[in-house]
Amino acid sequence: MARETPxxxxxRFALLVCISxxxxxxxxxxxxxxxxxxxxxxxxxxxxxVATLPNEIAERVNIWFISSEGLREDHEALRSEYVQLxxxxxxxxxxxxxxxxxxxxxxxxxxxxxxxxxxELIEVxxxxxxxxxxxDRGLRDGTHVGQPVFDPTGVMGQVTQVMPFxxxxxxxxDPGHAxxxxxxxxxxxxxxxxxxxxxxxxxxxxxxxxxxRVGDVLVSSGLGGxxxxxxxVATVISVxxxxxxxxxxxxxxxxxxxxxxxxxxxxxxxxxxxxxxxEPTVEPYVGAEQELQAAILKEEASRRx
Amino acid sequence: xxxxxxxxxxxxxxxxxxxxxxxxxxxxxxxxxLIYWCLAxxxxxxxxxxxxxxxxxxxTQANLLGLNALGMSLVGYLAxxxxxxxxxFPWLQQAVSVLLMLLLYRALVGWIRGFFSTWNLDxxxxxxxxxxxLVWPLxxxxxxxxxRVPKTR
Numbered sequence: 325m326a327r328e329t330p331x332x333x334x335x336r337f338a339l340l341v342c343i344s345x346x347x348x349x350x351x352x353x354x355x356x357x358x359x360x361x362x363x364x365x366x367x368x369x370x371x372x373x374v375a376t377l378p379n380e381i382a383e384r385v386n387i388w389f390i391s392s393e394g395l396r397e398d399h400e401a402l403r404s405e406y407v408q409l410x411x412x413x414x415x416x417x418x419x420x421x422x423x424x425x426x427x428x429x430x431x432x433x434x435x436x437x438x439x440x441x442x443x444e445l446i447e448v449x450x451x452x453x454x455x456x457x458x459x460d461r462g463l464r465d466g467t468h469v470g471q472p473v474f475d476p477t478g479v480m481g482q483v484t485q486v487m488p489f490x491x492x493x494x495x496x497x498d499p500g501h502a503x504x505x506x507x508x509x510x511x512x513x514x515x516x517x518x519x520x521x522x523x524x525x526x527x528x529x530x531x532x533x534x535x536x537r538v539g540d541v542l543v544s545s546g547l548g549g550x551x552x553x554x555x556x557v558a559t560v561i562s563v564x565x566x567x568x569x570x571x572x573x574x575x576x577x578x579x580x581x582x583x584x585x586x587x588x589x590x591x592x593x594x595x596x597x598x599x600x601x602x603e604p605t606v607e608p609y610v611g612a613e614q615e616l617q618a619a620i621l622k623e624e625a626s627r628r629x
Numbered sequence: 630x631x632x633x634x635x636x637x638x639x640x641x642x643x644x645x646x647x648x649x650x651x652x653x654x655x656x657x658x659x660x661x662x663l664i665y666w667c668l669a670x671x672x673x674x675x676x677x678x679x680x681x682x683x684x685x686x687x688x689t690q691a692n693l694l695g696l697n698a699l700g701m702s703l704v705g706y707l708a709x710x711x712x713x714x715x716x717x718f719p720w721l722q723q724a725v726s727v728l729l730m731l732l733l734y735r736a737l738v739g740w741i742r743g744f745f746s747t748w749n750l751d752x753x754x755x756x757x758x759x760x761x762x763l764v765w766p767l768x769x770x771x772x773x774x775x776x777r778v779p780k781t782r
Binding site for chain 2: 330333340344346348351361364367375378379449450451452458
């Protein structure tokens with residue numbers, strides 16, 4: 325092979341740097357590279373599956389050693405929980421019927437239910453400096469960028485990358501993620517930022533006179549159109565008032581088991597379902613910042629009133 | 630073929646889930662393997678191969694495309710450029726140069742990351758570089774033995 329001179333290899337390297345920068349900017353700003361990502365991800369997916377094998381084998385082996393005593397206890401606990409849930413579901417069904425009838429009387433559009441799909445976590449380690457998880461549902465199952473993800477106890481995050489068989493979900497605790505929330509008690513709107521710590525969220529831009537206390541439950545406000553309204557996001561655990569600063573310093577703990585859930589729910593929002601049926605293309609990613617800006621604007625508007 | 634297999638192994642090592650405390654110490658396996666091949670086969674593996682492998686790493690980690698690609702092409706270029714000198718070095722000196730490359734890579738990647746998103750930088754970010762330096766001699770021996778590469782000139 326011909327030996328290359330240092331200058332050609334330097335030139336080639338400079339070219340690569342330019343391409344990388346270009347690719348980064350395009351990937352950050354738009355979704356043109358989605359197809360490239362999907363194509364290359366099919367190469368990677370088998371590796372990811374193989375990488376989870378040791379864990380799975382360990383789990384299988386563990387199952388052999390579970391005592392029948394423990395199983396019986398689990399069974400009892402689950403059974404009582406089942407009975408409780410069943411009874412509350414009955415009241416819920418009654419309420420739902422009543423609600424439907426009332427809506428019908430009001431001539432309001434009937435609320436379509438959100439479609440939900442269970443997804444299993446693929447336990448591979450991603451970049452430890454961002455809070456992302458990989459789930460086993462992808463383009464094949466019709467997931468799309470921006471789709472909200474829940475676990476049985478609250479909001480987990482949103483889908484940010486879709487690959488053929490898997491999707492990457494950015495968690496609400498990712499330092500770059502912001503979730504529009506409101507206090508369930510009084511409807512006060514705020515924005516919950518991720519901190520990079522899986523059991524903390526930071527609530528910013530609430531003025532010192534804002535009515536928020538320790539123990540308040542924050543639910544998704546639905547602003548920004550990304551998350552449906554009313555799902556629990558976090559519980560306030562500390563409110564600090566530093567007179568020298570313009571805003572309160574508030575910390576909250578996510579309700580969802582951010583780092584423990586192994587099964588999550590992908591939600592197709594009712595108003596998007598028809599859209600998906602027509603065109604299964606990926607929606608453009610608006611980004612957390614714009615969501616945040618919209619939330620802040622609304623917040624300001626409500627304060628001016 | 631040998632190159633591909635060793636990279637696949639490195640990807641698996643990168644992906645295998647570890648307990649939280651151990652994740653902090655996980656060295657950049659893919660990068661270490663890349664450096665090895667840049668030194669052992671400078672004609673075939675260089676910045677271009679580094680860039681492609683880096684792109685795959687970006688996809689595997691669900692990261693911004695091009696982030697690791699840029700870092701790895703830089704390391705590929707440096708390792709390629711100085712492969713004569715580096716393969717002449719005694720063990721310790723070589724390990725220290727590898728440490729420098731790992732640090733440079735992390736610095737570049739961390740810096741760019743700061744441009745595009747918020748993230749928390751603390752000293753644990755640099756720990757994998759040290760671990761990488763420590764496993765380098767071992768990795769070098771293993772790859773050399775397994776792959777039976779004719780010794781670099």
